[in-house]
Amino acid sequence: MNARPNTQVPDAVDRILLDEETIQRRVDELAAQISADYRDVDQVTLIGVLKGAFIFLADLSRRLTVPHHVDFIALSSYDRGAVSTGAVRLIMDTRAPVADQHILIVEDIVDTGYTLDYLVRTFRARRPASLRTCVLLSKPERRRMEVPIDYLGFEIPDVWVVGYGLDYADMYRTLPYIAALKREVYGG
Numbered sequence: 001m002n003a004r005p006n007t008q009v010p011d012a013v014d015r016i017l018l019d020e021e022t023i024q025r026r027v028d029e030l031a032a033q034i035s036a037d038y039r040d041v042d043q044v045t046l047i048g049v050l051k052g053a054f055i056f057l058a059d060l061s062r063r064l065t066v067p068h069h070v071d072f073i074a075l076s077s078y079d080r081g082a083v084s085t086g087a088v089r090l091i092m093d094t095r096a097p098v099a100d101q102h103i104l105i106v107e108d109i110v111d112t113g114y115t116l117d118y119l120v121r122t123f124r125a126r127r128p129a130s131l132r133t134c135v136l137l138s139k140p141e142r143r144r145m146e147v148p149i150d151y152l153g154f155e156i157p158d159v160w161v162v163g164y165g166l167d168y169a170d171m172y173r174t175l176p177y178i179a180a181l182k183r184e185v186y187g188g
């Protein structure tokens with residue numbers, strides 16, 4: 001049994017944008033900043049957006065030094081791949097209510113911004129005690145909606161990225177680094 005999977009870079013990968021060490025160092029920094037900002041709060045609720053955020057959320061939550069719960073939400077866009085109209089559908093809601101809780105939304109990537117905009121509007125309407133967002137990757141060139149990002153890992157160019165939770169057709173999520181796919185793979 002291979003104790004260290006994913007050491008071979010898949011053929012579909014064009015180049016590694018963020019290696020494992022760079023990601024882990026940035027997650028350390030984000031966790032330290034979040035822990036400092038929430039030091040006077042009894043309890044934070046991290047809400048991971050499935051599926052892409054599951055690895056980032058797992059690493060981030062284990063580094064936080066403030067008490068926190070973890071919850072999840074799953075969304076789907078109606079028209080992913082086509083020219084986006086920004087319609088987002090809720091597939092699975094959080095298990096616990098968010099009213100009066102300190103909510104931190106954890107996303108892997110903000111592209112057009114439609115998903116995060118939907119989430120922020122949805123959670124604001126539920127009257128949390130506070131609401132912030134933590135996003136690992138942002139593609140500013142692709143933005144169609146202005147969205148509030150309180151904690152950001154990295155800005156990246158407009159290329160299809162996989163690894164560290166991000167996929168192409170549900171593949172490559174468990175790569176320990178973030179890589180750009182070859183354009184011929186996704187037709188970009």
Ligand code: PRP
Nearest residue numbers: 050051052108109110111112113114115
């Ligand atoms: C990705 C990502 C965000 C969204 C960002 O999810 O995880 O939720 O797209 O795009 P936007 O800013 O243009 O709205 P995806 O639909 O790929 O689902 P997945 O996380 O389950 O892979």
